């Protein structure tokens with residue numbers, strides 16, 4: 446078997462082995478066609494089966510109610526930052542955005558480009574470098590907001606909403622870095638979107654889960670067709686050529702996720718990983734310092750911490766690499782270490798890292 450590096454990259458990120466193996470096995474001859482899935486029509490019955498299965502598995506794993514549509518769109522979360530206001534903030538509609546990090550702020554700025562003052566900041570923790578989430582008392586949600594936009598996991602800063610912001614308005618949520626990390630109630634969301642390349646699959650596919658009443662709000666007839674959610678919904682994400690290979694890999698990964706017990710199993714693994722990592726950080730709190738200031742806001746997907754000096758940080762990254770662990774260097778604006786422990790990172794992978802951290806403290810603490 447070929448060597449597999451322990452991958453803590455923030456995105457694109459590691460993928461589980463089995464679905465990749467399956468892709469390798471059928472790369473040259475997919476479903477008896479004598480061609481790869483990349484080489485056949487997106488309207489062929491062989492591809493169609495993959496497409497439908499990817500949609501069905503998404504619905505099943507996330508327990509998505511019938512009044513939602515599952516779409517695969519391109520352009521990443523970035524295109525969604527623009528498509529959401531373009532489709533929804535027509536006429537005099539207003540929206541509230543909670544800015545809790547680098548990506549949340551981008552979403553807010555893009556929405557403002559489209560809808561100006563009708564897009565309002567419901568809360569921000571920017572003055573504290575986004576090192577915690579806003580408290581309930583800090584949220585200013587307006588009763589006339591068509592939706593409240595938030596980012597469920599702040600990939601750069603390492604915070605995560607374990608309890609969603611309290612509001613009676615529908616949510617729109619960027620779940621790019623924690624989609625399917627656990628089971629959750631989908632009904633309160635108008636739209637969920639996520640670039641696949643962190644917690645789900647390869648880059649190039651963006652999952653959009655949209656509620657029917659939100660689709661109905663998308664009346665923008667004057668937008669170019671590709672930018673209209675309704676067209677993607679009416680055409681079942683086959684309006685134009687979808688990223689067929691990406692959706693195929695996604696299908697393989699979702700099928701694998703189902704085979705290991707679905708999101709309940711995945712949640713249990715993620716919680717175990719979090720306990721191990723934060724357990725080690727807290728045990729050595731004189732050496733490792735968490736970036737996030739409120740324990741309740743700590744992310745189980747991205748774990749940001751500092752070592753006593755920049756030199757030690759560099760040494761940590763280099764020595765980890767020698768031990769076949771990559772992707773640990775912190776985001777440029779924050780520094781330190783960032784461990785991205787998405788769904789595909791195993792409990793064993795994290796155990797290996799924690800053993801390495803323990804050794805590192807012994808040597809350098």
Ligand SMILES: *Cc1c(COP(=O)(O)O)cnc(C)c1O
Nearest residue numbers: 521522523548600619621622640
């Ligand atoms: C990575 C990331 C993005 C950017 O995604 P693209 O697919 O590159 O557009 C947006 N939001 C969050 C929360 C992310 O983690």
